[in-house]
Amino acid sequence: MKNLIYFAFLLTFTFGFSQKKTESLKIQHSENAKVHFKDSPVLFFTNTDSLILQVHPQAMLIDSLWINKLIKSPLYDKELYILGEDEMFVADLEELSTELLKSRLKHLNSKTPFKIQYNPELEQIIRTYLQKRKSSISTIMERARYFFPMFEEHLAKYNIPMELKYLAVIESALNPNARSRAGATGLWQFMYPTGKFYNLEVSSYIDERSDPYRATEAACKYLASLHKMYGDWSMVLAAYNYGPGNVSKAIRRAGGSTNYWNIRKYLPRETAAYVPAFYATLYIFEYAKEHNLKSKEKAISYYATDTVQVKRQLTFSQITETLNIDIEVLKFLNPQYKLEIIPYIEDKNYILTLPIKDIGNFVSNERLIYAYADLEDSKEERPLQELIKLEEKITHKVKRGEYLGKIAAIHGVEESNLKKWNNLKSTKLQVGQNLVVYTKNTNPIAAVKETPTNDDNKEQTYYIVKLGDSLWSIAKKYSNVSVQNIKDWNNIWSVKSLKPGIKLKILN
Structure with a gap:
């Protein structure tokens, strides 16, 4: 209906x-x-x-x-979610008593295939997330409204518990461009060999580990195969983080037990904290309303x-x-x-x-x-090039409120070039930071010699931008006018500059 x-x-x-x-x-x-x-x-x-x-x-x-x-x-925010090893855990939280938490965890355990049991460590983790990650959780909840419907479709296809959508939260904070220090990439943090095993292409142009659809499909196949091996979803979580081979070693050290809580002491600290972090995330999302947690925006x-x-x-x-x-x-x-x-x-x-x-x-x-x-x-196929001096550059000092895309637009350069010129691994900037900028028609490797055009004899007219216009559609209205001409004549560096009502100079 x-x-x-x-x-x-x-x-x-x-x-x-x-x-x-x-x-x-x-x-x-x-x-x-x-x-x-x-x-x-x-x-x-x-x-x-x-x-x-x-x-x-x-x-x-x-x-x-x-x-x-x-x-x-908030889909573009880069949020820290996983608790650091040096972070102090919160022992008390007025809004969540121990008895209330026990009751809620018992309810979650009854409706999920996971073995969710109360223990003091899990209680501390939940309380710490609620106190120290409230802003991050709101951001991630906004991302979840975008990604979770697609996750749920794939999880249902492979008959995997819907709760495993929360796995991507602790893996990447739902950032498809997330990359760990070890090189794990994407929403589901695939390492290169695992990604290749599940046919995720990685080349100079493309990294399908960052493709939400393809990576989610691969993650579901991987999770399904792990469950066939262990028959226990808590063990699947441990194997996803630590690797099946390493979990098998922990099983041997635990005398052959395949119960997660029995082998936990044989796992490294990160993996031992991984499953409780998943349970804490599951609890927080399922009881978000009770803790007054909501998305930052409704967009x-x-x-x-x-x-x-x-x-x-x-x-x-x-x-x-x-x-x-x-x-x-x-x-x-x-x-x-x-x-x-x-x-x-x-x-x-x-x-x-x-x-x-x-x-x-x-x-x-x-x-x-x-x-x-x-x-x-x-x-772009222009043969005449010459090397230029590195002195032909400027330095931009980052001001409050500026971000990489804004600075790129100010100087008419690509954001990717700004990152390359300054060896930036992320888009985060500090106020007062100096950035090297090679301005228009300047490149640290080569600059192109062009025959200057004479616009003095051309008739100047103006065009008022209308709703639905693009640089391309405007250029087509005039003979011998290109998109680049319009950009140069009007100092346009981004499509964001093209708004209804703007007057564009046209030389024709």
Whole structure:
């Protein structure tokens, strides 16, 4: 019934918008030859018909609000969750008496396949999390509203207890880009050999351990195989953290017992604390309401997305400039692409995940997007290069409120380059920190010599940005005007700068 109501609402919503005046972009297409005309990524075909892309201003406004919420949501925070060995444990917590905790743990034990028993150490861990990690838990709960539905779908497929979704909380704090000092990566913290065993590709371009869907599928297969070995979910947790071979050694030292609590004293400190940490997380999430724990925001619950298989190599920037999708959204939905490049290799299925509202635009304009990518790639093939001096750089002192993306936008450089130039392993910055910045057309390795263009004889006009515009669609309105021209003339470095009402200078 819920789905029927939702479908009826969509029909009404769509019909209501269809009565409004819409803007349209006409694109000629066919199955025949294509020709590029100078800087304009236009396709012409011999058998033409017309495809009209409609842009509803009201829908675009809703989309922009959605993106704004997504970018500013806690999904991008990097939170510390696991307790450190040197942290003092909380002995007392007024809101949680020992008797109340015993009663709740008994209830959890009765409805889960895990052997959850009260012990003073577990009580201390739960109390410490509730007191010292309250902010982090709220952030992770927000991430959980996004990831847990997908986890639950996979867990159900492999007949694995739903409670194991909390395993990803203690592994990565639900950060798909999490990476441990040992090299474990992604939501489920796969090491390289385990990831390869479960067919998670790792290359210069891609790390599928960070792909939420593929990594979750692999994690479920791994958990299912561990349960076949041990027949006990607490032992599965220990083996997931410490490795099956090491757990087998602990079983031998415990005289052959396969009860987790019997072998626990033969496990290293980290693994001995791992299962109690899981039980503590299970308790906290199941009794979040009783402890007044809630998500930091209501922005993220579930966002409809869809996938499309790419047919040529594409960069996130090319997708951003053609479809006007914020690059941070692309990064969030496609964390497996390490260089913000989706590769194309025959017999490989590399997919692009987009908000469902953008999938139709991508499919309808696929040939044009690839044509634009061809043009952009061809511009990079410039033979004349010369080394430049390292003195041709500036130093940026980090001010309060600044973050890496903001500093990159100020200087018109890529965030990834800022990290590379300053050997940054994360995006965390300190106020007063000095960053090396190589400004526009400057690179510590090479700079390109170009023939300067003479814009003095060109007529200057202005274009007012409308809802639904992208740099690409604006460039197509003028002859011999490229996306890069508009960027240069108006000092635009990010798609975030393109907002309705902005006046753009056009030389034509």
